[in-house]
Amino acid sequence: MSNTVLKKKRRGSDFVFDVVNYSLLILILIATGYPVLMVIAASISDPDAVSRGAVWIWPVGFSLEGYAAVFKNDSIVTGYLNTLFYVVVGTIVSIVLTIMAAYPLSRSDLTGARFILLAFSFTMLFSGGLIPSYLLVKELGMLDTRWSQIIPTALSVFNVIIMRSYFQSSLPKELLEAAKMDGCSDFRFLIRIAIPLSGPIIAVMVLFYGVGIWNSYFNALIYLNSKELFPLQLVLREILVMNQVSLDMLAKDPKALQIKLELMESLKYAVIVVANLPLIIAYPFVQKHFTKGIMVGSLKG
Secondary structure, eight states: OOHHHHHHHHHHHHHHHHHHHHHHHHHHHHHHHHHHHHHHHHHTSOHHHHHTTOOSSSOSSOOOHHHHHHHHOHHHHHHHHHHHHHHHHHHHHHHHHHHHHHHHHHOTTOTTHHHHHHHHHHHHHOOOOHHHHHHHHHHTTOTTSGGGGTSTTSOOHHHHHHHHHHHHHHSOHHHHHHHHHTTOOHHHHIIIIITGGGHHHHHHHHHHHHHHHHHOOHHHHHHOOOGGGOOHHHHHHHHHTSOOOOHHHHHHOHHHHHHHHHHHHHHHHHHHHHHHHHHHHHHHHHHHHHHHHHHHHTSOO
16 A cells, blocks of 8 residues: 555544544533633623523623622631631642652652552552541541641642652652762752752642642531631532521512522622632643643653
């Protein structure tokens, strides 16, 4: 078979692949993009149009009553500040622990490194369960404290393995040997050389931990009782799920109830936008590190 025929067949198969690939990507874009556009449009639409289900992609009318209600609600503002605290402090603690665990495990001269890694990996498959975890948090005195949202989930074994692989593939042994010849200690090598050279993987870990903490609500639901400690996601859950209308309100003032229901609909969408806005803003600054950090960190196991 001539090269010309092979090229034509290859071009034909490539064309079919491109058509199928782009079609799937367009469908995925529609499936993921429509809810985002709908939420944004509903958050700035007239509350009456939102309650009637008249908003699809474009805003109907224009109103910022939902956003005004968001920032007037003390629980939402408190939850927002609490979440910022949990994300900043929790991410710092998690990054420090991940680096301190991953770097020694990446060293071939660490005695028992394989056993330690197996012990870490064991926790990915088996855990004590919810009740033992709750009892442990209680016995440590962290129940109904901010630390209950930081310490129990501070270290991800999956992230440790990724960062360990990155250290192994990006920090050659010769670099460590040269540093030691110049009198550099292990800790100084980590601080002055290893960490500055690991910017991409650290940026990815910051995003992983930050997004995980920002979106988490289950630990707060289990370990927190004081509403002044609730994160934003738990406040959002109460607004979206726990919002109930009593029969007494329906009987007393139906018109006022209707206005309140319309405002609550706008408030729901406004809270969703406000809750996700920081992540949307931060993502482009970290995206450029994704490919390099994850691909290099996944080369070795």
